[in-house]
Structures are given as structure tokens and as C-alpha cells.
Amino acid sequence: MRKPGLVGAVAPSSPALAREMAAVVPTTGSPVVVELGPGTGALSGAIARRLPTGGRHVAIELDGGMVEYLRSAVPWLEVIQGDAANLGELLADAGIESVDAVVSGLPWSIFPGRLQKDILEQVGRVLAPGGAFTTFAYVHALGMTGARLFRRRLDIAFDEVVTSRTVWRNLPPARSYVCRRPTTR
Numbered sequence: 001m002r003k004p005g006l007v008g009a010v011a012p013s014s015p016a017l018a019r020e021m022a023a024v025v026p027t028t029g030s031p032v033v034v035e036l037g038p039g040t041g042a043l044s045g046a047i048a049r050r051l052p053t054g055g056r057h058v059a060i061e062l063d064g065g066m067v068e069y070l071r072s073a074v075p076w077l078e079v080i081q082g083d084a085a086n087l088g089e090l091l092a093d094a095g096i097e098s099v100d101a102v103v104s105g106l107p108w109s110i111f112p113g114r115l116q117k118d119i120l121e122q123v124g125r126v127l128a129p130g131g132a133f134t135t136f137a138y139v140h141a142l143g144m145t146g147a148r149l150f151r152r153r154l155d156i157a158f159d160e161v162v163t164s165r166t167v168w169r170n171l172p173p174a175r176s177y178v179c180r181r182p183t184t185r
Contacts, residue, residue: 012039013105016169017136018046020176024101024132025050031100034091034126035059036084036119039066041074043105048076058094060084085115087122098128104135109146116150120157124182133158133179138172151177158182 038059058078061067067081082090141147154161159181
């Protein structure tokens with residue numbers, strides 16, 4: 001509540017929403033999974049449960065206070081402080097060229113359009129062929145201008161966008177989007 005322009009959630013994502021979003025995480029091989037805006041780590045646990053031994057889970061968090069919290073509360077999570085709009089550079093600095101999945105908890109509907117576009121372009125550039133990007137939107141906000149524009153941007157940025165059923169066991173209820181095959185590289 002102290003940072004409404006930075007944190008868009010009224011409560012951490014529920015286990016039901018976290019499981020829905022973590023479904024894009026590969027369960028075999030040595031995948032690299034990037035989490036954007038991990039917040040308190042509600043999605044991180046669901047990602048970790050799916051990630052096989054040898055996989056790499058990197059979280060990108062802008063807020064310094066949240067970075068400190070995550071490093072203390074979720075010590076197994078590799079946390080990088082930075083802006084998702086610089087995703088490619090942040091990952092390159094960490095020795096990562098491409099990723100198998102990007103799971104986002106970012107508050108897209110409160111971001112300006114240019115920032116939405118910049119981050120989606122970065123995601124498209126780092127996704128490996130066959131990789132997936134997933135994020136969510138609160139059902140009550142789907143009619144808001146920012147949310148409608150974001151949904152259109154997803155359709156432009158990805159060849160495939162699949163919308164989940166409503167996850168009612170979340171506060172507030174939400175839908176996830178699973179996006180594949182970026183249109184820009």
C-alpha cells in the first residue's frame with residue numbers, strides 16, 4: 001500500500017494462481033526460468049517445485065527493499081536487482097543467453113504503454129525457441145484501459161496467447177496468459 005505505483009497487488013498470489021502460472025516451467029533437462037517482479041516470493045515456490053535439479057531460477061526485482069527481503073526469506077532464489085526493461089542486459093551480466101520460461105508478477109496495467117512494450121520486447125528477445133512467457137491480470141481490472149492495451153500488446157508481441165480460466169481462489173480473482181513464439185527477436 002505504501003508503493004501503489006510499484007506494487008500492484010493487494011495480496012500475494014494464491015497457491016492456485018501460482019500453480020497455474022508455474023505450469024510453463026519445464027520439468028526435465030536444465031531449464032533456465034526467469035521470474036519478473038517476484039514480490040514476496042509467492043510464485044517462486046511454485047516455480048521451484050516444478051524446476052528439475054540442475055535448473056536455474058533467476059528473479060529480477062527492481063525494489064531494493066524487496067531484493068533484501070527475498071535474499072533473506074528465499075535464500076535459494078538467485079535475485080538480481082534491476083529493471084525488467086533491461087532484461088537482456090541483466091541476464092547477459094549473469095551469463096544467461098536465453099531462457100526457457102519467463103514468469104511475470106509485474107503489475108502491467110499500471111505501467112505506461114511504452115514500458116509495457118519495452119519489457120515485452122525484452123522478453124521476446126531472451127526466450128529460447130519453444131519457450132513460454134506467462135503473466136496474469138486481475139479479473140476486475142480487465143476492462144481498464146491499461147489492461148486492455150496490455151492484452152493487445154500481448155497479441156502483437158506473441159504469435160500465440162492463451163488465456164486461462166478464471167482462478168477464483170486468488171485475491172482478487174485472476175486469469176493467466178501463456179504466450180509463445182515472440183514476433184520480434
